[in-house]
Amino acid sequence: MPWQSQGTSKCVILLIGLVLSLTNISVASAHNVKTAADVGGTLHIQPNDNPRAGEPSQVWIALTRKGGKVIPLKECNCQLAVYAEPHSAKEPALLEPPLQAISAERYKGIPGSEITFPKPGAYLLQLSGKPASGESFRPFKLNFEVTVAAGSASATETQKVQNVNDAVEDRKSGFIPIAIALSALAAGGIVFVVQQRRRNGE
Known part of the structure; x- marks a missing residue:
């Protein structure tokens, strides 16, 4: 019928x-958004918000003031630090990639960088900043959690790579x-x- x-x-x-x-379930959600003080940041990682170990990834963060006005890199003394998770408060950053002003989607002159994550696993990207001049926004620190997948290495090379955070892999499995x-x-x-x-x- x-x-x-x-x-x-x-x-x-x-x-x-x-x-x-x-x-x-295990696919990372795109566009990680964080806020601190009166600043918000949206993290994007190319390609497809799915970074892979050993392969360069274009990272950019759309910074906005409360109200939605974009904060370009020229108006912010910003630093980016990358930590392998878990890490202690006194542990130095694994990477401190230089930032450059890039234009992506509808944003112009926002902070961006190219990062090659050394191994698969969990990382923390920390963007800290303060106004380059004046008091247009308060100093901030934004923490973004990122999970990096295994790269396109051969099967034998992939077996040799130890995950930077076995606990993350255990949870995924x-x-x-x-x-x-x-x-x-x-x-x-x-x-x-x-x-x-x-x-x-x-």
């Missing part, structure tokens, strides 16, 4: 959507069995619905 066919189609679509959403089990359950549901539909059609 037509109503059974429509109901079956909706059920299949819902199950497929559930599988896709659950199997993408816990999602895999759940995603597999839910995918199998959803697939079983789809097969059941299709069989029921065939029986009803006979």
Whole structure:
């Protein structure tokens, strides 16, 4: 019957959507936003907000004052520091890449840099800054958590690379069995619905 066919189609679509959403749990969400004092910052990492170890990534941070006005790099004495996580407060930065003014999307002259993360794992990007002149905004410190995936090295090289944060990988690996089990359950549901539909059609 037509109503059974429509109901079956909706059920299949819902199950497929559930599988896709659950199997993408570990994908990093794009555009990390942080605020401090009267300044907000949105972190972007090219390509696709998915940095890979050993490969250069273009990093830029859209800084805005309260109210939405963009803070270009020329108006900010900004420094960027990269830490491997976890790290202690007294530990020196792993990298201190130089910042340059770049234009990206609708932003012009914002702080940006090219970073090559040495190993996969968790990192903290810390952008600190104060006004270059005047008191247009208060000094700030923005912390962005970034997860770096394994690079495109050969299989033997990848095996030799030790993760900078095994705990992060352990947490990620816990999602895999759940995603597999839910995918199998959803697939079983789809097969059941299709069989029921065939029986009803006979």
